Every structure is written in structure tokens, then in C-alpha cells.
Amino acid sequence: MEHNMKLDTAKLITIIADDAIENKIIEDLKSVSVKGYTITEARGEGLNSIHNSSWEGKSIRIESLVSESKAEKIIEIMTDKYLDKYAMIVFSSDVKVVRRERFN
Amino acid sequence: MEHNMKLDTAKLITIIADDAIENKIIEDLKSVSVKGYTITEARGEGLNSIHNSSWEGKSIRIESLVSESKAEKIIEIMTDKYLDKYAMIVFSSDVKVVRRERFN
Amino acid sequence: MEHNMKLDTAKLITIIADDAIENKIIEDLKSVSVKGYTITEARGEGLNSIHNSSWEGKSIRIESLVSESKAEKIIEIMTDKYLDKYAMIVFSSDVKVVRRERFN
Numbered sequence: 001m002e003h004n005m006k007l008d009t010a011k012l013i014t015i016i017a018d019d020a021i022e023n024k025i026i027e028d029l030k031s032v033s034v035k036g037y038t039i040t041e042a043r044g045e046g047l048n049s050i051h052n053s054s055w056e057g058k059s060i061r062i063e064s065l066v067s068e069s070k071a072e073k074i075i076e077i078m079t080d081k082y083l084d085k086y087a088m089i090v091f092s093s094d095v096k097v098v099r100r101e102r103f104n
Numbered sequence: 105m106e107h108n109m110k111l112d113t114a115k116l117i118t119i120i121a122d123d124a125i126e127n128k129i130i131e132d133l134k135s136v137s138v139k140g141y142t143i144t145e146a147r148g149e150g151l152n153s154i155h156n157s158s159w160e161g162k163s164i165r166i167e168s169l170v171s172e173s174k175a176e177k178i179i180e181i182m183t184d185k186y187l188d189k190y191a192m193i194v195f196s197s198d199v200k201v202v203r204r205e206r207f208n
Numbered sequence: 209m210e211h212n213m214k215l216d217t218a219k220l221i222t223i224i225a226d227d228a229i230e231n232k233i234i235e236d237l238k239s240v241s242v243k244g245y246t247i248t249e250a251r252g253e254g255l256n257s258i259h260n261s262s263w264e265g266k267s268i269r270i271e272s273l274v275s276e277s278k279a280e281k282i283i284e285i286m287t288d289k290y291l292d293k294y295a296m297i298v299f300s301s302d303v304k305v306v307r308r309e310r311f312n
Contacts, residue, residue: 036254046140150244
């Protein structure tokens with residue numbers, strides 16, 4: 001690249017959940033000091049893994065770009081607090097982001 | 105991680121298509137027994153690869169977390185049924201999800 | 209797969225930004241001849257990395273599937289034009305797409 005731009009690896013955490021627990025999840029993200037998050041309204045259908053009951057309806061899709069250690073903490077909090085009680089999906093993927101140092 | 109949490113690899117299939125064929129696509133996903141899916145409303149612009157005509161307007165973004173073999177089946181169904189007739193985008197990415205066994 | 213389907217690697221560029229600059233970003237994407245893009249409405253909260261001021265509110269999430277060289281160009285344009293003035297997130301991930309050759 002012309003400007004010798006450096007890209008860093010980061011984790012993109014995606015959480016899909018009932019919109020009723022949006023505020024709780026945002027509090028959890030802030031408790032591990034995420035720098036930001038993005039929410040889109042969604043709908044869908046799924047299977048609640050514990051109760052084997054199906055759910056269908058309004059949900060939210062929350063994304064946050066975080067470090068690997070924060071990703072692990074978030075997954076752990078979501079797992080401990082919600083995954084056995086709510087129909088929730090949490091997944092993590094590797095992405096490349098522009099280096100923060102260029103802007104700070 | 106404190107709880108020795110195990111993460112599994114899964115495929116995240118994303119399908120972006122005209123909202124007119126939402127029901128058909130959902131039926132196709134159910135025909136391969138996906139456990140769930142998430143839909144967000146979208147809009148965009150693109151090029152229909154076959155007819156070289158451009159499209160613009162309302163579309164839907166459907167996501168589903170599946171195994172590698174289901175991902176292949178879904179891509180094949182989408183390709184065979186829609187990709188030569190509709191402006192549709194289908195892509196797959198590797199993600200990490202919390203192990204299902206912890207919850208079953 | 210039955211039809212010996214070939215998948216190509218592509219870059220999925222995701223840009224999350226204030227909806228006020230949607231038109232500018234779309235012009236930029238077109239300036240590097242992207243084949244299409246998808247927009248979803250979003251909301252969120254973040255930290256403007258330069259000014260260390262926080263932002264909160266309506267934003268857009270723009271996605272585009274591109275080649276590696278176009279991904280680099282887009283990241284460079286976004287970085288040069290917006291990242292020091294706006295609260296914007298740009299990231300890139302590796303995805304697999306059905307080969308274009310099958311359809312052209």
C-alpha cells in the first residue's frame with residue numbers, strides 16, 4: 001500500500017439476542033471497557049439450546065471490535081449469564097483493522 | 105480462560121438477496137435443517153452477474169451459523185436455484201462459537 | 209460437493225459510520241469500481257479516536273465484497289479522508305464466495 005499502512009488483527013464479537021436484554025448486554029460490554037459497539041435490529045428463528053423450545057421474533061444484533069482477551073471475557077460473561085436462560089447466539093471472528101496508533 | 109471454555113469452529117453463511125424471495129430462502133435453509141437464522145433489512149446496489157443489469161433497492165441479509173457440510177449444501181442450493189436468476193450474494197466465513205455441549 | 213463447486217477467497221469490507229456521510233462513502237466505493245454494496249441502518253456508541261470525544265446515535269453499516277487490492281484501496285481512502293475527522297470503524301475479513309466464472 002502506498003502509505004505503508006499497517007493493519008492489526010482484532011476480534012469481531014457478534015451477539016444476537018432477544019431485544020429485551022439489550023440494556024443488560026450493553027452494561028456487560030461496558031464492564032469490560034469496550035471502546036464501542038454497533039446495534040442493528042433483526043428478526044429470526046431459532047432453537048433455545050437448553051429448553052429445546054423454539055423462539056421467533058424481534059432480536060438485536062450487537063457487534064463490537066475488541067482485543068482477543070476482551071473477546072474471551074465477553075464470551076465468558078455471555079455464557080455464564082445468558083446462554084442457558086435465553087435464546088442467544090455469540091460468535092467471534094478474526095478481522096483486520098487500521099492501526100490505532102495512526103490516530104492517537 | 106478461567107472456565108476452560110471450549111470454542112468450536114463453525115461457518116457463518118450470509119445471504120443478501122431481494123426481499124421478494126425471503127420465504128423461499130428460509131424454506132431452503134429449513135430443508136437442510138439449520139438450527140436458526142437471523143434477518144436484517146438492508147438496501148444496496150449491485151450488478152446482476154448474469155444479465156449484467158444493475159439492481160438497486162430493498163433487500164434482506166440472512167445469516168445462519170452452520171457446520172461445514174451444511175454450509176456447502178446451502179451454497180449449492182443457492183447457486184442452483186437463484187444465482188443465475190436473481191441478484192444475490194452468498195458468502196461464508198469461519199467463526200468461533202461456544203461449544204454446544206456445554207448447554208446440552 | 210456434487211457439482212465440484214469452486215469457492216474463491218474475497219475480502220468483506222465493513223464500514224460503520226455516521227449516516228451523514230453515507231453518500232460520500234458510496235461515491236468513494238464507486239471510485240474504485242466496487243461491484244455492489246449493502247447498507248443496514250444501525251445505532252451505537254463509540255469513542256472518536258482522535259478527539260477522544262464520545263459519539264452516540266444513528267449510523268450506517270456498509271458492506272462490500274471486493275478483491276484484496278480493492279480492499280486495500282478502500283481502507284486507504286477511508287483512512288485518509290475520514291478516520292481522523294469522524295467516528296468511523298473500518299474492518300476487513302476473509303470470506304469465501306462462489307466463483308464468478310460459473311456465472312459469466
